[in-house]
Amino acid sequence: MSGGLICPNDIWNKTWYPKAADHVNTEKTWYVVDATDKILGRLASTIAIHIRGKNLATYTPSVDMGAFVIVVNAEKVAVSGKKRTQKLYRRHSGKPGGMKVETFDQLQQRIPERIIEHAVRGMLPKGRLGRALFNHLKVYKCPNHPHEAQKPIELPIRDKRVQVQK
Template identity: 40%
Template sequence: MRQTTFTKPAEVTRQWYVVDGAGKNLGRLATEVAAVLHGKHKPSFTPNVDCGDYVIVINADQIVLSGNKMEDKMYYNHSQWRGGLRTRSARVMKDQYTIEWVERAIHGMLPHTRLGDVQRGHLFVYKGAEHPHAAQKPVVLEIKG
């Protein structure tokens, strides 16, 4: 007889990963990082438990988009007031709001629930190659593509 095992919150062991975004495609990087934050890379994955790991993304200013997406892709925000639509191109987001640009791509791939809010807090994005999390001894996570 087979038995399904469910991970309990006290049984979760967390790891720290560091991802170098230099020359990586934004979408491919975001899907891999979101899977690690959600915990889907572990055999003990349980959907209703936060079993994901911590991820540090460095060199966010060197992440790229393919094709004409730098000019064609738009990011929208609305203030909920009449005429309050703000539109920014991907180039503006990358040049002026680099950290928000990467976080928006990754956050959109996580659950939009209270569990997803906790998992979003496990992501740290930095423009340069330096990060203040050396004490956690992060392991390098290789992203394909």
């Protein structure tokens, strides 16, 4: 073959793109992760990868191919260094002088779910797809969640702080 013609039976020169049946929400995997003593950034990056579907061979950047992730015990998430007192969360009411600032510790006492949601949202794409993917994250501050019917499986998170003894 010359001139750039592609044979119709050539499986190596065809681009695969997911059809609507390949990313139906009712067939997606559900994961559950216990945030107790997990480092916030490492936890959030693993969750974002699974929500996006980057861990799958069928990953497509412009399509929602990922899974649903349930986070329990959000109030027990850990941070390293002095972030507990120095990390700031800002929000604005939209009015002049309406900026509210609180530390990690204060927000963890008030709304611990928002800490994990904020960290994961920052790791998802900005725009329409990112907003749709963010709905796949379910965060709860206690160990109970209402998603037992989806039969969630444990999310594999490797903690680099724990060394395996040989």
